Amino acid sequence: MTAYEPTGAPDAATAGHDVAYDAVVLAGGGARRLGGADKPGVRVGGRPLLDRVLAACADARTTVVVAEPRTTARPVTWAREDPPGGGPLAALDAGLRHTTAEQVVVLSADLPFLDERTVRRLLSALRAADADGALLTDADGRDQPLVAAYRATALHRELAALTRENDGLTGLPLRRLTGALALTRVPDPVASFDCDTWDDIATARARIREHGHVLDEWISAVKDELGLDLDVDTKLLLDLARDAAHGVARPAAPLTTFLVGYAAAQAKGGQGGPEAVAEASRKAAALALRWAEEAAAQRRAVTLSGPPGAPTTTSGVCNAARLKPVTSSA
Numbered sequence: 001m002t003a004y005e006p007t008g009a010p011d012a013a014t015a016g017h018d019v020a021y022d023a024v025v026l027a028g029g030g031a032r033r034l035g036g037a038d039k040p041g042v043r044v045g046g047r048p049l050l051d052r053v054l055a056a057c058a059d060a061r062t063t064v065v066v067a068e069p070r071t072t073a074r075p076v077t078w079a080r081e082d083p084p085g086g087g088p089l090a091a092l093d094a095g096l097r098h099t100t101a102e103q104v105v106v107l108s109a110d111l112p113f114l115d116e117r118t119v120r121r122l123l124s125a126l127r128a129a130d131a132d133g134a135l136l137t138d139a140d141g142r143d144q145p146l147v148a149a150y151r152a153t154a155l156h157r158e159l160a161a162l163t164r165e166n167d168g169l170t171g172l173p174l175r176r177l178t179g180a181l182a183l184t185r186v187p188d189p190v191a192s193f194d195c196d197t198w199d200d201i202a203t204a205r206a207r208i209r210e211h212g213h214v215l216d217e218w219i220s221a222v223k224d225e226l227g228l229d230l231d232v233d234t235k236l237l238l239d240l241a242r243d244a245a246h247g248v249a250r251p252a253a254p255l256t257t258f259l260v261g262y263a264a265a266q267a268k269g270g271q272g273g274p275e276a277v278a279e280a281s282r283k284a285a286a287l288a289l290r291w292a293e294e295a296a297a298q299r300r301a302v303t304l305s306g307p308p309g310a311p312t313t314t315s316g317v318c319n320a321a322r323l324k325p326v327t328s329s330a
Contacts, residue, residue, distance in 0.1 A: 019103055019123055019127060020101050020103075021060055021061065021101050021103040021104065021123055022060055022061055022062045022063070022099035022100065022101040022103075022104050022152075023060035023062070023104070023107065023119075024063075024066065024095035024099065024104060024105070024106050025054065025063065025065045025076075025095075025107045026067075026091045026095070026106070026108055026109065027040040027050055027066060027109035028066055028080070028081070028084065028085070029088075029108075033196050034197065034198060039109070039110055039195065040109040040110070042195070042201060044195070044201065044204045044205055044208065045112075045205070045209075045217045046221040046225070047073075047221050047224055047225075048072075049111070049112060050072060050109045051072060051224055052112055053107050053108075053110075053111050053114055054072060054076065055073070055074075055115075055116075055224065056107070056111070056114040056115050056116050057105055057107065057116075058074065058116065061100075061101055062077060062099055062100070062101070063076045064076065064077045064078075064079050064095040064096075064099060065079070065095075066078075066080065066081060066091040066092070066094055066095045067080070068080065073224045073227075077098050079094045079095050079097065080094060081093070081094040081170075082094070083170070086169065086170040086171065087171050087172060087173070088146070089169040089172045089173075089176065090169040090170050090171075092106060092177075093159050093163075093169055096152065096155060096156065096159070101152065102152050102153065103123060103126060104149070104150050104151075104152045104155065105119055105122065106145070106146060106149075106150060107146060107148075108146035108147070108194060110194045110195040111191065111192075111193070111194055111195075112193065112208070113193055113204070113207075114191050115191065118191040119149075121188075122135070122147075122186060123149045125149070126149040126151070126184070129184040130182075131182045132150060132151050132154035132155075132181040132182045133150040133151065133154065133181050133183045134148060134149050134150075134184045134186055135147060135148035135184075135185060136186050136188045137185050137186070137187050137188070137192065138188075138189055138192040139189035139193075141187075144192045145174050145177070145178045146174070147191065147192050147194075148183075154181055155177075158177055161180070162176055215234065216234075219234060230273065230274065232277045232278075233274070233278060233281075236277075236281050237257055237260070240256060240257060240281045240284055241253040241256065243285050243288040243292070244288045247289060247291045247292030248291050248292075252288075260280040260281050260284050261277070261280075263276075263280040264276035264279075264280045
């Protein structure tokens, strides 16, 4: 696997993506190479693998997870192949029965680096091509049919044909489906990385803690944990924390950002969004700047007034050393 790197700024193919789509997530495999562990529930960056995948397709009109129901970070529709454990084609068929969109994103539940932009790239590639599907290829150029966007009519057509030819779909491999489809390919060695072994899990956990990505990962994990659906300018908040720490005192940084969040939550009757966070941050940053300017002025005044105890030579400036504490007369 190559290093985990962002895919960059949105391009023309993804910036205007507004196509309605459904998502089917296959999460019911046996995870034999993980010793039968509950792979969708294994945590990477503090979040279950399944929740990470669900975040990547959060704007799907309907999201169907084919597996036994469990608690997830966002609501989904649950489905199960009959019999359970019937393989990926049977699971896909069961999930598709709950979808209605013409474009369907099909994902496995073990993709730690999948994100919304990759899903949009797949949908844009499908829309631009005269093909039945668009799928990712991995670092070795191999097709990844469970990181793909398909035309629903093509999936239904080929699944129905396979059902007739084989008296069902149980046990059939995915290549029986993809071999009959016209596919376009999108190389992406990062988003296509899946976790089949404990070594893969260890690699994923290490990659997301790399310096260039740890803050984004942490913010995403916190939002999932707190049930927040709010995109904010993290640079703005980091700048505010820096200004509060430098202009006031180091402990002011976390306290100030907390108060900004609280103020934003109270804005507009509890309906504050990213704009409310930005406005509260602006006000708090301006206040921190005033504190810093005041402290700088005081330092200049002390410098001009000379050593402690010396007479003040600057009109209107009071030597801080001469101020007396106010005491109660009671």
